Amino acid sequence: MATLNSLASYDWAGFLRTRLDSTSTKTPMEAVENTGWKLVYNERPNEFEEAGEAAEGSADLTFSLGMMVDDDGRVGDVIHGGPSYNAGIGPGMRIAAVNSKKYSPEELKDAVEASKSAAGPIELMIINGAQYRTFPVDYHGGLVYPHVERDASKPDYLSEIFRAMVP
Numbered sequence: 001m002a003t004l005n006s007l008a009s010y011d012w013a014g015f016l017r018t019r020l021d022s023t024s025t026k027t028p029m030e031a032v033e034n035t036g037w038k039l040v041y042n043e044r045p046n047e048f049e050e051a052g053e054a055a056e057g058s059a060d061l062t063f064s065l066g067m068m069v070d071d072d073g074r075v076g077d078v079i080h081g082g083p084s085y086n087a088g089i090g091p092g093m094r095i096a097a098v099n100s101k102k103y104s105p106e107e108l109k110d111a112v113e114a115s116k117s118a119a120g121p122i123e124l125m126i127i128n129g130a131q132y133r134t135f136p137v138d139y140h141g142g143l144v145y146p147h148v149e150r151d152a153s154k155p156d157y158l159s160e161i162f163r164a165m166v167p
Helices: 002-007 012-021 028-033 047-056 083-087 105-114 157-165
Strands: 037-042 059-061 067-069 075-078 094-098 122-128 131-137 145-150
Touching: 028 037, 047 059, 059 105, 075 083, 083 131, 094 105
Parallel strands: none
Antiparallel strands: 037 145, 059 067, 067 075, 094 122, 122 131
């Protein structure tokens, strides 16, 4: 504490005790919201997602099906507790067909978009090693992508921070 106080006078003991002895009620999202922006979700890919999918030919369905899929159908990642995880799909498996049609990222996205009005689950034929099996994925929310948008009801501190960083 003496060293910290020699650098800047402050209640360093209280500061450190609070952080060591308790958990914060604040979330990382509050940091974004306090800068005058908010996180929203819609069916339009953000620029980052769009560029990544175009470059790789993949489908990032993290916020809908809860998985990322390569252009050849290989499942790269599955979100614990998401619809794909709950259906039994895991990383390393490969999607061969979507609702009885040959897999392509576009076919998968079309099925996810159509899920909004479909009564049944999305049927994914999966190759896992030497086994072929159809997994019903119970999802009906359509495509979902995150975006940050300006919250006009608050001061825009984030833009000020970025302006200060750019010469």
